[in-house]
Amino acid sequence: MDFTVRRGECISLLGRNGAGRSTTLRAVMGLTGRRSGSIMLNGREVVGMAPHRIAQLGVGYCPEERGIYASLSCEENLQLPPQVGSGGLSLDEIYDMFPNLKERRNSQGTRLSGGEQQMLALARVLRTGARLLLLDEISEGLAPVIVQKLGEVIRQLKQRDYTIVLVEQNFRFAAPLADRMFVVEHGQIAAEIAQHELEQKLGYLQDMLGV
Amino acid sequence: MTDFFGIPLPALFGQLVLGLVNGCFYAVLSLGLAVIFGMLNIINFAHGALYMVGAMLAWMILEYLGLGYWWSLLLAPLAVGLVGIAIERLLLRRLYQLDHLYGLLLTFGLALMIEGLFRDLYGVAGLPYAIPDELSGAIGLGFMFLPKYRAWVIFASLAVCLGTWYLIEKTRLGAYLRAATENPKLTQAFGINVPLLVMLTYGFGVGLAGLAGVLAAPTSQVGALMGSNLIITVFAVVVIGGMGSILGSVLTGLGLGLVEGLTKVVYPEASATVVFIIMAGVLMVRPAGLFGREK
Numbered sequence: 001m002d003f004t005v006r007r008g009e010c011i012s013l014l015g016r017n018g019a020g021r022s023t024t025l026r027a028v029m030g031l032t033g034r035r036s037g038s039i040m041l042n043g044r045e046v047v048g049m050a051p052h053r054i055a056q057l058g059v060g061y062c063p064e065e066r067g068i069y070a071s072l073s074c075e076e077n078l079q080l081p082p083q084v085g086s087g088g089l090s091l092d093e094i095y096d097m098f099p100n101l102k103e104r105r106n107s108q109g110t111r112l113s114g115g116e117q118q119m120l121a122l123a124r125v126l127r128t129g130a131r132l133l134l135l136d137e138i139s140e141g142l143a144p145v146i147v148q149k150l151g152e153v154i155r156q157l158k159q160r161d162y163t164i165v166l167v168e169q170n171f172r173f174a175a176p177l178a179d180r181m182f183v184v185e186h187g188q189i190a191a192e193i194a195q196h197e198l199e200q201k202l203g204y205l206q207d208m209l210g211v
Numbered sequence: 212m213t214d215f216f217g218i219p220l221p222a223l224f225g226q227l228v229l230g231l232v233n234g235c236f237y238a239v240l241s242l243g244l245a246v247i248f249g250m251l252n253i254i255n256f257a258h259g260a261l262y263m264v265g266a267m268l269a270w271m272i273l274e275y276l277g278l279g280y281w282w283s284l285l286l287a288p289l290a291v292g293l294v295g296i297a298i299e300r301l302l303l304r305r306l307y308q309l310d311h312l313y314g315l316l317l318t319f320g321l322a323l324m325i326e327g328l329f330r331d332l333y334g335v336a337g338l339p340y341a342i343p344d345e346l347s348g349a350i351g352l353g354f355m356f357l358p359k360y361r362a363w364v365i366f367a368s369l370a371v372c373l374g375t376w377y378l379i380e381k382t383r384l385g386a387y388l389r390a391a392t393e394n395p396k397l398t399q400a401f402g403i404n405v406p407l408l409v410m411l412t413y414g415f416g417v418g419l420a421g422l423a424g425v426l427a428a429p430t431s432q433v434g435a436l437m438g439s440n441l442i443i444t445v446f447a448v449v450v451i452g453g454m455g456s457i458l459g460s461v462l463t464g465l466g467l468g469l470v471e472g473l474t475k476v477v478y479p480e481a482s483a484t485v486v487f488i489i490m491a492g493v494l495m496v497r498p499a500g501l502f503g504r505e506k
Binding site for chain 2: 029030031050051052054055056061063067069070071072076079080081082084124125128
């Protein structure tokens with residue numbers, strides 16, 4: 001698999017379950033054990049690095065299973081990841097963006113609803129100053145109104161010049177947000193589609209993704 | 212003289228205080244075991260041996276360096292902690308991918324080696340370690356005489372337990388520890404150096420054992436086997452309290468010490484087995500322990 005993400009760009013890895021999209025993100029973070037090949041981050045090779053060193057280069061990871069800690073309160077969850085760069089959102093900005101989290105800040109992390117947990121998982125990496133966000137299936141299994149909210153947040157982040165990789169199965173969520181889309185199949189990139197090609201390749205995409 | 216069901220009160224209180232002192236050792240030791248188990252998923256069988264090393268170091272620091280109790284209280288736990296860090300770095304780290312049983316076997320082997328070493332060097336006869344001058348003597352409480360050193364052990368142990376609880380439950384470092392205990396991979400992916408935390412946790416846990424050893428040194432004779440005598444009971448305490456709960460291990464330790472003390476007065480024949488009888492009972496009703504959560 002070979003692809004490049006430019007600074008300030010939002011790309012999406014689309015594909016069916018088991019195509020290897022989540023594994024790609026996990027490999028970037030160094031969570032897959034032994035890796036081969038090359039992963040460059042701002043011109044630095046990170047393939048041999050430990051996960052915490054990679055994160056410290058300014059990468060924020062939001063895992064598919066959300067990874068909210070049961071042994072930490074909502075606010076402790078939010079405060080957990082250390083700063084990895086400058087210019088992260090402050091706690092107040094995050095609570096402005098997600099008022100629900102402010103209300104639930106003393107609740108145990110896993111007592112939050114699915115939607116709140118997803119907001120928390122996303123908010124958690126926005127506080128750290130990470131400029132590259134790896135977001136795995138953030139719209140999965142959520143009510144439409146929450147998906148819409150997350151879409152707005154992503155749009156705001158794009159305006160602030162974040163670099164974003166969205167792994168998505170929900171094509172309708174990703175399509176309006178991504179500058180480029182990669183279709184992943186059997187661990188390989190089967191197609192690359194730019195935003196302006198979207199309309200003419202819609203048929204192909206629907207075919208590939210089975211939507 | 213007043214008495215309680217035919218037992219003179221001073222004797223009763225004396226045994227209860229002694230029980231509480233023992234309970235303090237159980238608490239500090241099982242606390243260390245719980246912290247280590249939570250983070251490393253390793254049942255640290257070397258805990259008793261490292262407790263003994265703490266006590267022996269106190270004796271050696273006095274004998275060879277001429278430094279007294281208070282220096283030992285600082286230096287011996289630090290030294291034991293460093294030994295722990297070396298053990299984690301060189302040995303335990305290689306076992307995390309394997310079944311729990313390997314960690315148990317390795318630490319058990321280490322315990323045998325450490326005890327064997329001290330047995331070889333100093334024999335099995337106990338060596339005396341005097342109570343420091345400041346803490347010798349007793350305080351008259353009216354209904355009983357409370358030896359100052361016992362009061363100090365209770366105070367110091369409770370302070371250590373409370374401090375550890377605060378560190379883990381209320382501080383940022385503690386939040387890292389709880390997070391790394393729950394989901395180490397993700398925690399590392401947030402930029403937290405989890406392998407370092409694991410190393411320091413093991414060092415801290417066995418450092419607690421070393422500290423308990425120094426506290427115990429003046430209460431009994433110091434010897435190569437003092438750890439293995441105690442650690443079986445401590446493991447029973449851990450089973451009763453439930454693995455991985457900090458407050459649970461402290462409360463269980465103190466409670467069982469008291470029960471043991473009380474049994475010594477009421478029915479001395481059972482005092483050595485009462486903890487195990489309770490363990491059997493608890494296991495029948497709550498297999499995960501009093502404070503443990505079933506997985």
